[in-house]
Amino acid sequence: MDDQTRTELEAAAFRHLVAHLQARTDVQNVELMNLAGFCRNCLSKWYRAAATERGVEISDAAARERIYGMPYEEWKAKHQREASPEQKAAFQQANAH
Template identity: 60%
Template sequence: MTDIDDHIAAAAFRRLVEHLRMRTDAQNVDLMGLAGFCRNCLGDWLHEASDGTLSKEAGREAVYGMTQAEWKANHQTPATPEQLTRMNESVALNKKLRGA
C-alpha cells in the first residue's frame, strides 16, 4: 500500500465514504458480517490516524455525514440474531488474522 500516492488513496477513501453515505440500505451489522468493518470502523480509523486531533465521534460523523445517533434514527434497522452471529464470527476472524 505504500506504493500508492496519498492523494490517490485519499480520493479512493472519499469515494468509499460517499458510496456508504449513498447506500444507507447497507447496514453496519451486515458490513461487519461480510467484510469485518463498517462505518464505525472507518470513523475510528480516521480518529486513530489523526493522532488525537480528531475525536472518535468527529471521525464517525465525517463518515456518516451526520452524527451517529442521527444515522441510527434515520437508517438503522434492528439486527436479527443471524446478523449478530455473523458479525461476531467476523470480528473473531479479524482478531485471529491480526494475531490478537
C-alpha cells in the first residue's frame, strides 16, 4: 500500500471514530479512560499536537470542538454526568503509578 492510500484510510478511520464518539454521548470520558486508556480529550490533544507538528496553529478549544462536535462547555452541560464512586476508583487504580 502506498503512503497516500494509507494516509487516506487512516484519516477516514479517524473521522469515523470521531463521528461515532459524537453520536455516543451516553459514553462518558471516564468510561473510555477506564476501558481504553484514552478519551475525547486525549483525541483533541493528539489532534492539536498533529496540527502543531505541521505548523498549523489551533487552540485547545477549537481542537475539542472538532472532536466533541460542539464547544466543550456545551457538551459537558448537555452530556457529562458525575462519575460514580466505582468509576472514580477504577480511574485512580488505572492511573496509579
